[in-house]
Amino acid sequence: MMNAKDCTLYHGGLKGAESVFGENAEKYGVHEVVFTFAGHRLNRDRNATILSEEELQRGDISMELASRMMNRTYYETEKIRRVLQTIFHMVNKGHQVFVVGTILDDNSVKGGTGWAVELAKLFNRPLHVYDQPRSQWFTWKEGAWKEDSPRICYSTFVGSGTRYLSDDGIAAINQLFVDSFAN
Template identity: 50%
Template sequence: MTKAMNSTLYSGGAQGAEAEFGRMAEKYGVEEVNFTFEGHKIEHTRGLRVLTQEELVRKDVSLSYVSKLLNRKFTNATLMRKVLQTIMYQVEAGHEIFVIGTVQDDGTVKGGTGWGAEYAKICNKPLFVFSQAKNAWFAWKEEKWVEVADPVISHAHFSGMGTRFLEENGKKAIADLFARSFK
């Protein structure tokens, strides 16, 4: 079991799942690093780390590549590009990744959050997604999603991200994850 006082959550502080991961980290005494950029509106500001323009450019990614990977269209909007860049910092910093969202039939995770899940796959990081629609946790194993019961945070450096549209079951999944991991 990981000790809360030696652990760090890497997230983004945005409304919804990220802010809830932050609230739970604060409750359990877990350190936080919330990656953001100048002008980005976030809800949870503990451990704020504002990325410079130079740092964001280092994580530049082709939106057409991301669109192709996720089977959806991303606009070339500056805001979306910066959000995807900050997600890359979150994933790289964590040794395991926890996501709240929706696992879709094509194996991707819905929305911009899907880029975090895909990037975790590319980086070969342990990846867990709580699918609000299916009310269950899934782990990415051997190129497919496998339903798992009650995952725990087992690395001192972990990432928590997900949908802005956090439902009650997603909120409970985060609370239960922290309770199991940091008794």
């Protein structure tokens, strides 16, 4: 079992899943880092790191590539680009990735959250998604989603997901921390 005080959670500070991951990190004594950019409104800003233009550029990606990887269309808007750049920094820093959302038929995850999932796949990170409609955790293994009951097993991890968190999604995040850190 991991020692919570030796761990760091990376997230984007938005309402919903990211805020609940952050609240749990605070409760268990996990160090918390929120990646953001100038002018972005956060729901949770504890230990916020405002990425500079240069840092954001390191996470720059082609909107065409993001659209292709996620089987949907993303247009060249500055805010969406900055959000995707910020997600790059979260996944680049956190080894294990936890997301709450909806797994779609094409194995992607609904919404902007899906970019964290695709980057985790690309970077070969341990990846876990709590699928709210199915009320079940899944782990990406051998190119497919497998039912699982994951634990936080690495000292750096990402917590991301939907802004529209259900009570069941909240309970899943809470239980993840209990299972990973409670004595």
